[in-house]
Each structure stands twice: as C-alpha cells, then as structure tokens.
Amino acid sequence: MQLLAYPFRWLTTLFLVVAFQAHSQNTQAYTSTPSEVMTIHSRLLNEERKVYVHCPKVDSADVNKRFPVVYVMDGDNHFALLAEYVDYLSRPDVLAMPKAIIVGIPNTKRTRDLTPTSSLLNYEGKPDSSSYKGSGGNEKFLQFIEAELIPMIDKNYKTAPYKIFAGHSFGGLSALNCLLTHPDLFDAYIAVSPSLWWDREYVLRMTEEKLKSGSTLDKIFFYSDGNEGGRNSFFHKNLLKLDATIAKKKLKGFDYLYKHYPTETHMTEPIVAYFDALRYIFKDWEKHR
Amino acid sequence: MQLLAYPFRWLTTLFLVVAFQAHSQNTQAYTSTPSEVMTIHSRLLNEERKVYVHCPKVDSADVNKRFPVVYVMDGDNHFALLAEYVDYLSRPDVLAMPKAIIVGIPNTKRTRDLTPTSSLLNYEGKPDSSSYKGSGGNEKFLQFIEAELIPMIDKNYKTAPYKIFAGHSFGGLSALNCLLTHPDLFDAYIAVSPSLWWDREYVLRMTEEKLKSGSTLDKIFFYSDGNEGGRNSFFHKNLLKLDATIAKKKLKGFDYLYKHYPTETHMTEPIVAYFDALRYIFKDWEKHR
Numbered sequence: 001m002q003l004l005a006y007p008f009r010w011l012t013t014l015f016l017v018v019a020f021q022a023h024s025q026n027t028q029a030y031t032s033t034p035s036e037v038m039t040i041h042s043r044l045l046n047e048e049r050k051v052y053v054h055c056p057k058v059d060s061a062d063v064n065k066r067f068p069v070v071y072v073m074d075g076d077n078h079f080a081l082l083a084e085y086v087d088y089l090s091r092p093d094v095l096a097m098p099k100a101i102i103v104g105i106p107n108t109k110r111t112r113d114l115t116p117t118s119s120l121l122n123y124e125g126k127p128d129s130s131s132y133k134g135s136g137g138n139e140k141f142l143q144f145i146e147a148e149l150i151p152m153i154d155k156n157y158k159t160a161p162y163k164i165f166a167g168h169s170f171g172g173l174s175a176l177n178c179l180l181t182h183p184d185l186f187d188a189y190i191a192v193s194p195s196l197w198w199d200r201e202y203v204l205r206m207t208e209e210k211l212k213s214g215s216t217l218d219k220i221f222f223y224s225d226g227n228e229g230g231r232n233s234f235f236h237k238n239l240l241k242l243d244a245t246i247a248k249k250k251l252k253g254f255d256y257l258y259k260h261y262p263t264e265t266h267m268t269e270p271i272v273a274y275f276d277a278l279r280y281i282f283k284d285w286e287k288h289r
Numbered sequence: 290m291q292l293l294a295y296p297f298r299w300l301t302t303l304f305l306v307v308a309f310q311a312h313s314q315n316t317q318a319y320t321s322t323p324s325e326v327m328t329i330h331s332r333l334l335n336e337e338r339k340v341y342v343h344c345p346k347v348d349s350a351d352v353n354k355r356f357p358v359v360y361v362m363d364g365d366n367h368f369a370l371l372a373e374y375v376d377y378l379s380r381p382d383v384l385a386m387p388k389a390i391i392v393g394i395p396n397t398k399r400t401r402d403l404t405p406t407s408s409l410l411n412y413e414g415k416p417d418s419s420s421y422k423g424s425g426g427n428e429k430f431l432q433f434i435e436a437e438l439i440p441m442i443d444k445n446y447k448t449a450p451y452k453i454f455a456g457h458s459f460g461g462l463s464a465l466n467c468l469l470t471h472p473d474l475f476d477a478y479i480a481v482s483p484s485l486w487w488d489r490e491y492v493l494r495m496t497e498e499k500l501k502s503g504s505t506l507d508k509i510f511f512y513s514d515g516n517e518g519g520r521n522s523f524f525h526k527n528l529l530k531l532d533a534t535i536a537k538k539k540l541k542g543f544d545y546l547y548k549h550y551p552t553e554t555h556m557t558e559p560i561v562a563y564f565d566a567l568r569y570i571f572k573d574w575e576k577h578r
Binding site for chain 2: 027032036052271
C-alpha cells in the first residue's frame with residue numbers, strides 16, 4: 001500500500017498547486033499609452049539619431065487637436081518620467097497643464113553634443129584630456145534640433161507651436177546656451193543643475209554678455225540646483241551668480257524662477273525639479289484655457 | 290505636353306515623400322521594464338480583483354535577490370508614477386533607494402473599500418446619501434490585503450519582508466487606519482492628503498485613542514496635505530491636528546514627517562509627495578547598504 005500511496009499523494013499535491021494557480025491568478029501585460037522610437041539620419045551630425053516620442057491619447061471628440069512639445073535631453077534618463085508627469089498633470093481630473101507631446105533625445109556622444117566650447121578642463125579648472133576630448137559641439141547639436149529634429153516632429157505629429165527645451169547637468173548647460181544663442185527656438189527653457197563650471201564658466205560669462213539690460217525676452221526660464229557639495233560649493237555659487245545676473249538685467253517679459261533643493265543630490269533633483277518646472281511653466285494655463 | 294507633364298510631376302512628388310520618409314525615419318515601439326496585471330479572486334471581498342505589478346529588471350549577477358514591496362492604492366492614478374520613481378531612484382548612478390516591487394491596487398468600489406466606517410456625511414458633516422452609500426468596508430479591504438493579496442505577491446515574486454503601504458485622499462485615510470488597526474502589516478505608511486474629515490474625523494479620534502503615549506511603534510509614517518482650500522481649510526486644520534496628536538504621544542521608535550505643499554492642489558500633490566515620501570523612508574538606506 002505504501003508504495004502505491006506515495007505516487008498518488010504526489011499527484012494530488014501537484015494538482016492542487018496547478019488548480020490554485022489557475023484559480024487565483026491570471027497574468028497579462030500592463031498597458032499604458034505607448035511611446036515610439038524614431039530613427040532619423042542627421043546630415044548635420046552625420047549619424048543616425050534615435051528619438052523617443054510620447055503622444056497623448058487621441059480624444060475622439062477632437063481628433064485635430066494639436067499639442068505643445070517638450071524636448072528633453074538625456075532621453076534615457078528623463079523621457080519616461082516627463083511622459084508620466086505630462087500624462088498625469090493633463091488628466092481631466094487634474095488639469096494642471098495641457099496634454100503635450102514629449103520628445104526624448106538620447107545621447108550618442110554626450111560630451112560632444114552638450115558642451116558649448118572645446119575644452120579639456122574639469123570642474124576644478126584642471127586639464128582632463130581623457131573625459132572631455134571632442135567637446136564643443138553644442139552649436140551643431142542645436143542646429144540639428146532646429147533644422148532636422150523639430151521639422152521632422154512637426155511633420156509627423158500633431159504639434160502646436162509652443163515648445164519647451166529641458167535638460168539636466170550638461171543638458172541644463174545646453175538649455176541655457178540655447179536660450180542665449182537661439183532664443184527664438186523654444187518658448188520655455190528648463191536648466192536643472194546646469195554645469196556652469198564648464199570651461200571657466202563660459203556660459204555664465206555669455207549670460208552676462210548676451211542678455212542686454214532692459215531688453216525684451218518673452219520667454220519662461222526655470223533653473224535649479226541640488227545639494228552638490230553644500231552651500232559653499234562652486235556649483236551652488238555658480239547658480240546664485242546666474243540668478244543675480246538675470247535679476248540685474250531687468251529683462252522685459254522674462255518670466256524666471258530659480259529653485260534650490262538642499263535635500264536632493266545631483267541625480268535625485270531632476271525628479272522634483274522637472275515637476276516644479278512644468279508646474280511653473282503652466283502656472284497661468286488654467287486661466288487662459 | 291501639359292497634360293502629360295502633370296501626372297509625372299505628381300508621381301515625382303509622391304516618390305520624394307515616400308523616399309524622404311523611408312530615409313529619415315523608422316519607427317519602433319519604445320520599450321520600458323514591463324508591468325503585469327494579475328487577476329485574483331478574493332473570497333473575503335467576494336469579487337475578482339486586478340492588481341498591477343512592476344518588478345525590477347533581474348540582475349544576472351544576483352538572480353536570487355529579493356525586493357521590498359510598495360503597495361499603492363488607487364492603482365489607476367499612481368501605480369505608473371511610483372514604478373517610474375522606484376526604477377529611477379534605484380539606478381546604479383542614483384542609488385537613493387533599493388530596487389523594489391510596486392503593487393498597484395485599482396478600485397472596484399472605492400468608497401466601500403477605502404472608508405473605515407459606514408457614514409453618509411460629506412466633508413461638511415451634512416448627509417449625502419448618494420455618494421457614500423455602502424461605505425465602511427476598509428477593515429475587510431485590509432483583511433483582503435493581509436490574507437489574500439500579500440501572500441499571493443509573496444508567493445509569485447521575489448519579495449523581501451519590507452513593505453510600504455501608500456495612499457492618497459481616501460487611500461491616505463486607509464493608510465493611517467491601517468497603521469492604527471494593523472500596525473504590523475507594513476513597515477512604512479504613506480498618507481497623502483488623508484480625508485481626515487470622514488465621519489466627523491473618525492480616524493483622527495482613533496489616532497488619539499489607539500496611540501498610547503510613550504509606547505513603542507517602530508514604523509515610518511509620512512503624511513502631507515496640499516492647498517485644499519487654503520491655510521484655514523478644514524483639510525489643513527485636520528492635518529495639523531494629526532501632526533500635533535502624533536507629536537504629543539512621544540512614541541518610541543516612531544519616525545514620522547509631515548509635509549505641507551501650499552502650491553499644490555489635491556490632485557497635483559501626490560506627484561511630489563510620493564517622491565518626498567520615498568526619499569524620507571529610505572533616507573538612511575545608503576548608510577546601511
């Protein structure tokens with residue numbers, strides 16, 4: 001009997017496990033609004049570039065609606081987060097901003113594309129030939145965005161004219177550099193912890209030079225830093241200097257906000273800063289709808 | 290000639306468009322770490338329940354690693370955001386928290402599940418029989434989580450013992466009610482704008498009653514409110530009352546933080562509050578790794 005009973009007991013156990021699983025669970029893939037990856041050939045950069053595109057769900061009551069576009073650098077780091085923010089903040093029960101298209105630009109050669117000058121100096125001003133070789137391609141990268149990327153997005157998606165340019169660290173430096181050198185390209189600029197130390201504060205010096213006191217600059221600019229070495233760090237001092245320079249210029253129509261996040265690191269800060277930046281940029285949207 | 294030329298010109302134009310598109314773009318689906326939807330039959334609630342589950346990417350160097358679990362109510366509102374936060378904050382270049390599993394619990398009957406007592410009173414204390422009929426099922430919902438959901442998640446995923454319970458509005462009320470009535474169920478509790486007004490501040494009164502002065506409660510508790518009617522609103526006053534009650538009790542081992550977000554609405558606040566809550570809960574994680 002014993003020899004016979006064991007196999008049956010084992011079979012019973014097996015059956016129960018299978019039955020329990022069939023009864024208690026049924027797993028499917030979770031679906032969210034999908035995003036796309038487009039590959040475009042850039043003649044200016046002479047390379048294939050991928051871009052990530054996230055579109056709002058189409059409202060069947062208004063299929064011809066057009067949407068503002070948020071372009072974000074370091075796409076692999078921040079595209080999915082911004083897509084999530086915009087989808088949530090534009091929900092009918094939240095309504096803190098309009099529905100928008102997010103375009104994430106992942107890097108190929110980050111240092112080349114996101115630095116404005118050719119320099120081999122590190123953040124302490126000391127030569128570091130290995131890390132920064134090939135730097136200084138930001139102008140060409142901005143030309144790629146202006147002449148190739150934006151037209152391609154406008155051609156393929158239901159875009160409204162309103163555009164935002166967002167970046168963190170070297171990407172923040174590029175956003176500010178774009179504001180100074182191509183101010184008409186975007187309507188709002190977000191520079192999260194811009195690497196103002198680059199090339200002996202080159203972009204800080206350009207800010208002083210390019211912004212003409214009392215002139216009109218009808219743009220929104222959000223900039224911020226985290227706790228990157230404490231209150232006395234070169235990072236924080238540079239952001240304070242940028243803020244002071246902007247205040248001093250008394251630009252007309254320029255709507256800016258500087259936020260300091262003392263409890264966030266260089267890498268955690270973008271999460272809260274991008275949220276605050278969207279909230280700031282669309283603060284008056286509700287009234288104008 | 291004219292009659293012949295037109296069709297050719299049209300053909301040339303068509304060809305150019307096709308060629309340009311083929312040359313300039315190539316669209317694929319964007320892939321991120323996928324999430325799953327599980328359907329389980331709850332005997333306690335006598336209904337089918339869907340739950341959303343997001344798991345960290347498996348690290349091939351440590352396939353047996355186990356992960357803390359964040360359970361979040363109102364899954365359709367906040368699951369995707371929390372998944373995004375946890376994936377980002379646990380990246381090797383961010384390291385603000387460990388990798389974690391997120392379980393989102395979407396609603397079937399929200400008012401039934403997320404209110405602790407049967408009441409027909411609205412936030413002003415006036416009867417509102419249409420909205421709150423069937424309220425008071427929170428104890429049964431918490432039993433479902435304890436006896437059915439958590440065992441099912443523990444059985445099917447590589448869970449570590451550490452568990453967080455997160456909710457907003459009625460979900461925040463449920464998180465606090467769970468802390469008071471099932472304190473051992475989770476290690477940390479997040480109550481974003483809990484609806485403390487429910488049933489003449491029932492849960493506030495329970496907080497006063499259930500927390501014994503000077504006793505030990507080795508838990509983390511994050512609670513917050515936004516600008517829900519301004520500084521003199523019943524909402525804000527209730528949160529201040531909760532904060533004062535907790536402070537007065539001088540509990541041992543209880544690690545709590547109250548945050549007020551004056552610039553956020555009831556619906557925008559969860560975005561920043563869930564981020565701050567995760568940062569707070571894992572503030573000492575880096576040292577202990």
